[in-house]
Amino acid sequence: MRKQIAAANWKMNLSYQEAENLLNEILSAEITLALHQQVLFAVPFPYLIMGNSEVADDQGYFIAAQNCSEKKNGAFTGEVSAEMIKSIGIKYVIVGHSERREYFNETNETLAGKANACLEQNLIPVFCCGETLSIREERRQNNFVQGQLEQSLFHLSSVEIKNIIIAYEPIWAIGTGQTASVEQAQEMHEYIRKALTTKYGVEIANEISILYGGSVKANNAQEIFSCPDVDGGLVGGASLVATDFVQIIKALKK
Ligand code: PGA
Numbered sequence: 001m002r003k004q005i006a007a008a009n010w011k012m013n014l015s016y017q018e019a020e021n022l023l024n025e026i027l028s029a030e031i032t033l034a035l036h037q038q039v040l041f042a043v044p045f046p047y048l049i050m051g052n053s054e055v056a057d058d059q060g061y062f063i064a065a066q067n068c069s070e071k072k073n074g075a076f077t078g079e080v081s082a083e084m085i086k087s088i089g090i091k092y093v094i095v096g097h098s099e100r101r102e103y104f105n106e107t108n109e110t111l112a113g114k115a116n117a118c119l120e121q122n123l124i125p126v127f128c129c130g131e132t133l134s135i136r137e138e139r140r141q142n143n144f145v146q147g148q149l150e151q152s153l154f155h156l157s158s159v160e161i162k163n164i165i166i167a168y169e170p171i172w173a174i175g176t177g178q179t180a181s182v183e184q185a186q187e188m189h190e191y192i193r194k195a196l197t198t199k200y201g202v203e204i205a206n207e208i209s210i211l212y213g214g215s216v217k218a219n220n221a222q223e224i225f226s227c228p229d230v231d232g233g234l235v236g237g238a239s240l241v242a243t244d245f246v247q248i249i250k251a252l253k254k
Helices: 016-027 045-055 082-087 098-103 108-120 133-137 141-152 182-200 221-225 242-250
Strands: 004-009 037-042 061-065 092-095 124-129 165-168 210-213 232-235
Touching: 004 165, 004 210, 004 242, 016 045, 016 242, 037 092, 045 061, 082 108, 092 108, 108 124, 108 141, 124 141, 133 141, 141 182, 165 182, 182 210, 182 221, 221 232, 232 242
Parallel strands: 004 037, 004 232, 037 061, 061 092, 092 124, 124 165, 165 210, 210 232
Antiparallel strands: none
């Protein structure tokens, strides 16, 4: 079975102490993961090392960075390179979250560079895509997401694309409490998998995990995750509440 993944995106929240407590609380639920299940915690940069040591003994639990630079190194004050992230033992990086696209002007082209930078360091990008409300209202969401994939990922080889996790996050559902319906989620995930199939063949497309993100909560995770092409979720708000995120981990496909 493809990897089923519950990924927490803490964004710019929590003090160091609060982050450590939250991580401990979630880990103390001692949910044993099956081999095809994984849990990621995308934490702010200053907490990566602490997080990594907290999850070290927990099979299938990993820490992720929320961003990295597309540049290798040099005079880019304030940026953090893929090599730096790799050098502290981190394996996953969120790339192209819609908040970074919107507030930090990350384009599909920049994100192609970030995906490359990650893969060069053997880091696994969690690549985010998804449309705005107006694009969905105009029923252009499929072409729009296809364009994001084509421009940021489809230059990758068959070997490289297998090391990508995709997160479909309709922007209108992020932080709004308005989740995509199960039908909308499945429809887009199926569409993404078809696009991957056309480009890379069915075998590779069937291996790539596609997560859903946008108001995943403890009480809707199971229904969303049960869609055949949904392989877990990227979770913002609900990942900041230990009991909720524990429920979300338990909702992964068995
Ligand atoms: P949300 O955020 O779960 O709070 O909607 C999801 C995300 O931004 O990854």
